[in-house]
Amino acid sequence: MSAVSPIVTQSSSRELLRAESLFCERDERVLFEDLNFSINAGEIIQVEGPNGSGKTTLLRIMSGLSSAYEGNIFWKGEAIHSARIDFLSNLLYLGHKPGVKAILTPVENLRALMGVRQSVTDEQIHHALEKVGLYGYEDVPCHNLSAGQHRRVALARLYLSTDELWILDEAFTAIDKKGVKELEALLQERAQQGGAVLLTTHHELQLEQGFKKLQLGKSSLKQEPLKEQAHKPLVAGEAE
Numbered sequence: 001m002s003a004v005s006p007i008v009t010q011s012s013s014r015e016l017l018r019a020e021s022l023f024c025e026r027d028e029r030v031l032f033e034d035l036n037f038s039i040n041a042g043e044i045i046q047v048e049g050p051n052g053s054g055k056t057t058l059l060r061i062m063s064g065l066s067s068a069y070e071g072n073i074f075w076k077g078e079a080i081h082s083a084r085i086d087f088l089s090n091l092l093y094l095g096h097k098p099g100v101k102a103i104l105t106p107v108e109n110l111r112a113l114m115g116v117r118q119s120v121t122d123e124q125i126h127h128a129l130e131k132v133g134l135y136g137y138e139d140v141p142c143h144n145l146s147a148g149q150h151r152r153v154a155l156a157r158l159y160l161s162t163d164e165l166w167i168l169d170e171a172f173t174a175i176d177k178k179g180v181k182e183l184e185a186l187l188q189e190r191a192q193q194g195g196a197v198l199l200t201t202h203h204e205l206q207l208e209q210g211f212k213k214l215q216l217g218k219s220s221l222k223q224e225p226l227k228e229q230a231h232k233p234l235v236a237g238e239a240e
């Protein structure tokens, strides 16, 4: 169980984010084209593809951090640029950089990161840090912590967040086997509570509930349709 209860439970069919006819080219190489997909409340979607196929690029575009694309993105049916405030107030994005301030302790960092968005207690922060293996490091300035520990401070936000949409780029690095299991459980719990998760990971996800995979083209030239997960017959339609 995470330390934070969901604020609302949403219908699992409610569309949150939708991409229509996305096209992205980098260095004269097409990363994806005519890419159509949506993520609903209660869903987990893993973006898959070889190194350099555009996974991070796609997550940055879907998070509003990059405008290097053509096509349309909608948040709850409204064009993303018009819905920006609501979108950003309901999004948790975890990228490659942890965004942790070295001068602050893990507790202070989390207080600062969560402070303006959501009120959390010190007890919840301590619980979250324990979940990512930082028990005993709560009050150590982050400049004394390793790069992996910095990532885990950032990851602890997931144990506090009630944001509707999580976009996670390689969130499974820097955690041990137990941490991986707990994070998988957390993602499922979040989805069951009506949250949605769009993620990339090189780790083979072991989720009891179904999840979708969005496969980016191996040649980076052509977008493949969403594939069904082998052991879970989830509909993985491309254009919805």
Ligand SMILES: Nc1ncnc2c1ncn2[C@@H]1O[C@H](COP(=O)(O)OP(=O)(O)OP(=O)(O)O)[C@@H](O)[C@H]1O
Pocket: 026, 027, 031, 049, 050, 051, 052, 053, 054, 055, 056, 057, 058
């Ligand atoms: N800001 C940028 N400007 C130009 N090209 C970029 C930029 N960011 C990424 N690229 C290029 O876009 C391609 C896709 O990069 P991206 O990081 O999205 O791939 P990825 O699938 O996440 O890779 P990996 O699995 O190695 O993390 C790469 O060839 C990269 O060099």
